[in-house]
Amino acid sequence: MAVPLIQSLTVAAYVLKQRLKGNRKFALVLQLEPLYRCNLACAGCGKIQHPDEVLARRLTVQQCIDAVEECGAPIVSIAGGEPLIHEEIDQIVAALVARRKFVYLCTNALLMEKKLDRFTPSPYFAWSVHLDGLRERHDDSVGRAGVFDRAVAAIRAARRRGFRVTTNTTFFAQDTPRTVRAVLDFLNDELEVDTMQIAPGYAYERAPDQEHFLSVERTRALFRAAFAGGRRSRWRLNHTPLYLDFLEGKVDFACTAWGIPCYSVLGWQRPCYLLADGYARSYRELLETTAWEAYGRGTDPRCANCMAHCGYEPTAVLATMSSLRESVRALAASVTTRWASRHIRASETPT
Numbered sequence: 001m002a003v004p005l006i007q008s009l010t011v012a013a014y015v016l017k018q019r020l021k022g023n024r025k026f027a028l029v030l031q032l033e034p035l036y037r038c039n040l041a042c043a044g045c046g047k048i049q050h051p052d053e054v055l056a057r058r059l060t061v062q063q064c065i066d067a068v069e070e071c072g073a074p075i076v077s078i079a080g081g082e083p084l085i086h087e088e089i090d091q092i093v094a095a096l097v098a099r100r101k102f103v104y105l106c107t108n109a110l111l112m113e114k115k116l117d118r119f120t121p122s123p124y125f126a127w128s129v130h131l132d133g134l135r136e137r138h139d140d141s142v143g144r145a146g147v148f149d150r151a152v153a154a155i156r157a158a159r160r161r162g163f164r165v166t167t168n169t170t171f172f173a174q175d176t177p178r179t180v181r182a183v184l185d186f187l188n189d190e191l192e193v194d195t196m197q198i199a200p201g202y203a204y205e206r207a208p209d210q211e212h213f214l215s216v217e218r219t220r221a222l223f224r225a226a227f228a229g230g231r232r233s234r235w236r237l238n239h240t241p242l243y244l245d246f247l248e249g250k251v252d253f254a255c256t257a258w259g260i261p262c263y264s265v266l267g268w269q270r271p272c273y274l275l276a277d278g279y280a281r282s283y284r285e286l287l288e289t290t291a292w293e294a295y296g297r298g299t300d301p302r303c304a305n306c307m308a309h310c311g312y313e314p315t316a317v318l319a320t321m322s323s324l325r326e327s328v329r330a331l332a333a334s335v336t337t338r339w340a341s342r343h344i345r346a347s348e349t350p351t
Contacts, residue, residue: 003195003238003334004123004164007075007102014074015321025258025287027073028314031273033264034059034092036081040108042142047081055081057265064092067263068101070283075102077128077260079273084111090118097124104128106168108142109151116158126164126194129155133169133183141172155191165193166238172201173214177225188235195238200247200307215305216297220249233333239309241333242326243316247307255296255303259314261286271295272310275302 011028018026036047037055048055059067068076076096083089084107096103105119106128119125129151132141138148158165167187171180180198187193200219214222223244226232232244245251262269267279268286275295280286296311297303303311320326 004102006123008334010074010100010102011317012321015318025292027071027259027261027283028317029075029077029260030068030071030073031260031262031310032059032064032067032076032078033080033262033273034064034078034083034086034089035265037085038080038082038108039085039110040082040142040144040147054265058086058088059265061088061091061095065095065099067283068096068099071261071263073101073261075104077104077106079106082108082111084115090115093119093125097122100124102126104166106130108147109154110147112154113150113157116154116161116163119163121162121164123164126166127155127158128166128168128197129193131167131169131183131187132171133175133179134186137175137179137183152191155193159192166195166197167191167193168197168199170199170201171214171222173218175222177222177228180222180226181231184235184237193236195236197238197309198247199309213305214307216307219247219305219307223247224249239313240316240320240326241329242320243309243313246312246316253312253315253319255306255311256314256318257295257311258287258290258292259317260310262310274306274308274310 015028033047035055035058036050038045038048041048078089078092080086083105086092089105093103093105101124103125104127105125107130109129112127112129131148131151132138135148138151139145155165155167169183169187184196184198187196200214200222227244227248237244242251242253246253257271260272261283262273263283264273267281268283269275269279270277270286270290271292272295280289294300295303297306320330
């Protein structure tokens with residue numbers, strides 16, 4: 001099962017409504033961060049570097065509801081920090097699902113299997129499990145042995161109970177086309193997760209490890225080689241074909257940072273969850289007072305190597321919906337990915 005048809009139709013209707021109303025800036029996805037505290041200390045994470053008094057804060061259920069309703073985005077990605085640490089996370093998810101928001105709960109899965117009983121399978125809800133490679137690679141990335149095996153066990157347990165499960169994999173400078181293919185083959189064919197999201201590592205200003213993030217040139221070379229021979233069509237990737245083209249360097253886009261705003265214990269973060277140039281008190285204030293033109297590759301030096309989905313997937317989505325050719329292409333890709341994943345075997349020799 002790929003992205004539910006109801007989600008695709010809802011997003012398309014939402015975008016059309018915004019355009020008919022003449023809105024030029026609107027959110028497609030809200031990144032909701034109800035806390036920053038985590039039970040891991042990944043070297044590439046910039047969230048857990050906040051002072052203890054910030055790490056101790058939590059958004060209430062009502063604050064989360066208010067942010068989602070104020071923003072209006074049809075999709076909510078609940079991140080952090082580790083959301084499952086939040087004592088009311090199940091209530092937050094239930095409240096948003098009741099409002100017919102498509103909720104993706106991002107987790108490192110250490111607490112996931114233990115807390116499955118607190119959640120209910122729904123086409124509006126999916127687990128999004130962080131896996132940055134196979135066992136050795138992932139455990140090294142998160143700085144703790146055994147995390148990969150616990151995540152895999154939790155994914156299998158969730159699938160047995162009828163939950164939708166997606167994954168989120170970030171690739172870094174030490175990755176190769178072979179490691180990219182290996183983890184995607186495993187997730188697609190062995191774990192059979194519903195969809196997979198991928199991203200090139202971006203240099204968080206607060207991240208302890210600043211040495212292993214990808215440049216634009218290395219990102220394009222990595223994905224061009226990993227996708228060579230039409231391989232990307234075999235994986236159930238939760239991206240538009242245009243965003244995957246962007247990763248390969250076949251097309252270039254401007255950043256649409258306002259497409260995935262971030263709301264956290266500190267407020268509405270400017271301009272995106274990767275940069276922190278202050279916080280707005282309301283979503284409207286964020287839209288109207290942020291100097292969006294000051295950000296993006298070629299404008300802000302901090303953005304020079306960013307190809308993250310939070311800035312560029314919204315651009316790709318809007319470009320897709322503005323083109324009949326690309327809309328048909330995206331629909332065809334959605335229909336054929338599961339068929340291709342079952343019929344294209346791993347007889348290909350990785351390079």
